[in-house]
Amino acid sequence: MRRFKDNLLRGLLWFSALLTVAILVVIVGYIFFKGFRLISLDFIFGDYSPTGGGGIWPMIITTIYTIVISLLIATPIGILAAVYLQEYAKQGRLVKMIRFATESLTGIPSIIYGLFGAVFFVATLKLGMSIIAASLTLTIIVLPVIIRTTEEALKTVPHQYREGSLALGATKLQTLYKVILPSAMPGILSGIILSIGRIVGESAAIFLTAGTVAAMPESIFSSARTLTVHSYLVTQEAGDIELAAAIGIVLIVIILVLNLLATFISKKLNKADY
Amino acid sequence: MRLIKKAANGLWLLSLVAVLTACGGNNENEAGSLNEGKDTISISGSTSVGPLAEKLAFNYEENQDVNIEINQIGSSAGITNAISGVSEIGMSSRDLKPEEKESGLDETVIAYDGIVVVVHPSNKVDNLTTEQVKQIFTGKITNWKQLGGDDKEIVVVSREDGSGSRDAFQEIVGYTSGELVKSSIIASGNGNIKTTVATNEHAIGFISFEYIDESISTVKINGVEATAENVLRQKYSLSRPFLFVYKKDHLTDAGQQFIDYILSPEGQAIVSETGAISLH
């Protein structure tokens, strides 16, 4: 009986994993199959043309802007917040409140972030429909992701590391910066990757804060269109699934490159660790 | 060990830079707006007018030193932006409502557009009366059989409440949003309606002339073909104006020149090219 149950569960585990992989293959496969004909250097590096046949370079630049700006703000804040929660705070009402806030932020639909950003950053702070307004909105969106994953990563750092370091006379801060953070680095990086995914994938919030101008942004204070918003708009308005899929290929490649890069970095760090 | 140190140092440096950037954000903003050399015309509004406006702007910018920002966010939002001054010009695919006119907006008709009823290419029904269209969209006719087609359930596809195209369509056909059959699919753009109808043999919807292609088949209304000619001869009833709306005191010289360009023969030639109906 026990063996039967074990085998059943083992089978379910295999099945689930295969299903997940199959879904990945089908989705990515479909997007490549549908969009690859449009992919060319002109498509990627060409300027957008409303008369058709143009490229997506302005959208790529806009996407990069939003990623860099929001991560530049959210990463340090998120890591330090997680450090506070895991290493400094005494369990109590304050920590509970902060945890509750972070978790609640995760659950807020991006469209509401969009509404908020459109009135707070765009109108109240007078940033206008712009890349910077969208990036600030995105900062709030990815903050909980970074806090949560960093916290999980900090939890994985063995207690002996901390105790050893403190016993050797290092201060808490030195322990943190020389021992704990470096060994939590791979986990933190995976949080950053998730965040980039979230930023690249975001459409609703960007749509309302950065606008939909299909042109090369002159500065981070211009209104512009990210790749994802572009693919949403071509599906919605033009019904052009082929073009949406081609943009999808570019998005997937961007994510792939980032993932490889992050894996590479965390591997290097891991090696240095042992 | 050295690598760890480097990474940790990098991290701290990054935090520092980020905090500084975050604090310095506002100052840069002022500098940014000072640096702008070119005139910028901000336009927002209808997704039906949008593609046309983008093409006009694209051609205009080739010869003029201006920067035209076009945000396609829907007629009502565009009109609101024009009133509040967020955008210099609003684009609308429906007539202004009385309360919108009262707030001091001026309007310029830049083109006309027809709305065409579309069905799946395999659908045998190719002509409907206005009354039949009304009964379909209000749920009184529910099967294509009742209209001489195959024995198939009708799937109604409509735009969202507040869309300029939907307002214009309902007003001309003669039913209200409250009467629209509740099970109808609501699509959020012309293209969305087109793909929905193109992939569903049961479906019926309405789109702007600019979006007509071979993936869907068009339906005659009261026996009249949906063509630009018939709209101009006032035989085809499903038409509406494309408007640029603005407040006189918000309109810059650059904005006025762009409007003049659209109304010129050169601009109107682009209007015809995109499938909308030129003023001439």
Place this chain on the structure above:
Amino acid sequence: MASLPIENQTTNNRKSNKKKYFLENVSSKVFLFCALLSVFSLLLIIGFVFYKGSHPFIAEGYSFIDFIFGTDWVPSEDQFGIFPMIVASVYATIGALIIGVPVGLFTAIFLSELAPKSMAKIISPAVQLLAGIPSVLYGVFGLAIIVPFLQNNLGLAKGQSLLAVILVLAIMMLPTIVTVAETAIRAVPKTYREGSLALGASEIGTIFKVVVPAAKSGIMAAIVLGLGRAIGETMAVILVAGNSLIIPTSLTDSMRPLTTNIALEMGYAFGTHQEMLFATGIVLFSFILLLNFVLAKISSRGGN
């Protein structure tokens, strides 16, 4: 050091200690400040949405009960009832959870416990990649593949349906659940497993009775994050939901969840209509806060 006179050494130590304490103090304040930023953002967003969304009920005389339980949503005729959307949202979320959570968790367990190392090394990053795919593309995929599939194989008049939404959402929450849960399960100390195995438990028994319970808080986080992604999703849902304003009574009915209502009409809405969309946001908020509250309760009970 050893050559220094003893007195000199102590003052030196005292000085550096002072500096150390100062640094410790300041840095812990900075950390606290960063942690509080998320509370501040949350309060700002909540305050803002509630202010906007409660306006019609406080100042314009609309009834909140009619808003929640009304079945007609016709903004142009001043009717604002969101009951059909509440039902639609609840169904879609529960459906996605029923499919997404078990498959996601089982995949995570497989990858961290059972999978050969070489296999996990390929699959884990691939799943992370899946998490990065923009949701709009899931919507494009859903519209191009799932909707016609349902339409043709179930003999439906339209494939845009509750079932299509559930499938798209379940697929979309998978990578998030897998990635986060996998990290949590891997973090369970090896000694737990060894102890359980040494006591004679089977490999599978150890996984489900020892490892998974030990990773509970991380798994909860995975579910919350996955759920957040499903609830937060709008653009992909717009493409496959059909957005009809009826109360769904079967898996094949087309429907409109709360988020979709906001996204679909925000661009066009102004005045009371816009405020009512913010009110829709409040309802969404209340659901999420309630959910977080429940999950926090569950995980704190588990901790004890």
